[in-house]
Amino acid sequence: xxxxxxxxxxxxxxxxxxxxxxxxxxxxxxxxxxxxxxxxxxxxxxxxxxxxxxxxxxxxxxxxxxxxxxxxxxxxxxxxxxxxxxxxxxxxxxxxxxxxxxxxxxxxxxxxxxxxxxxxxxxxxxxxxxxxxxxxxxxxxxxxxxxxxxxxxxxxxxxxxxxxxxxxxx
Numbered sequence: 001x002x003x004x005x006x007x008x009x010x011x012x013x014x015x016x017x018x019x020x021x022x023x024x025x026x027x028x029x030x031x032x033x034x035x036x037x038x039x040x041x042x043x044x045x046x047x048x049x050x051x052x053x054x055x056x057x058x059x060x061x062x063x064x065x066x067x068x069x070x071x072x073x074x075x076x077x078x079x080x081x082x083x084x085x086x087x088x089x090x091x092x093x094x095x096x097x098x099x100x101x102x103x104x105x106x107x108x109x110x111x112x113x114x115x116x117x118x119x120x121x122x123x124x125x126x127x128x129x130x131x132x133x134x135x136x137x138x139x140x141x142x143x144x145x146x147x148x149x150x151x152x153x154x155x156x157x158x159x160x161x162x163x164x165x166x167x168x169x170x
Contacts, residue, residue, distance in 0.1 A: 013100050015143050016136060020111050022046050024093035032080040032089040039070055047145050048137065054149040088117040105138040125160055129153030
C-alpha cells in the first residue's frame with residue numbers, strides 16, 4: 001500500500017468510527033425528560049436517508065426505514081415518553097471500536113455495543129449488549145450507513161441501588 005493509500009485508509013477508518021459513535025450521541029443527547037427529541041440532528045450524519053435497518057432481533061421488521069426506526073425509539077410524535085421512552089427515562093449508549101473492511105467507496109463494519117437504560121419507575125436498570133453489522137457507502141457528505149443489522153448479545157435487568165457507597169468496604 002502506498003503512503004497515500006495508507007493515509008486514505010486510516011482517514012476512512014476514523015471517519016467510519018465517528019459515524020458509529022455518533023449513533024450513540026444521537027440517543028444520549030436526547031434523554032427521556034428532554035424537550036428536544038430530534039435524534040436526526042445527529043443521525044443525519046450516521047444514516048443515509050434511504051437506510052434500511054434490520055431490528056428483527058428486538059421484535060421489529062428485518063427491513064424498516066430510518067423514519068420507522070426513529071418512531072420505534074421516540075414514537076411518531078417524537079416525545080421522550082413515547083416509543084422506547086415509555087419504558088426508559090435515561091440511557092447511555094457506548095458504541096465499540098469497529099472492525100472495518102474497505103472496498104473503495106463501500107465498507108462493512110462490525111462493532112460491539114453496550115447500552116444502559118434506567119426504567120421510568122426507577123426500579124431497575126437494563127443492560128443491552130450486542131453487535132452492529134453495518135454496510136456503509138461514501139457519499140458526497142461523507143460515510144453513511146445504508147444497512148444496519150442488530151445482533152443481540154444479552155439483555156439483563158439489574159435492581160437499582162440508591163446509595164452505592166454501602167457496597168464499598170471501609
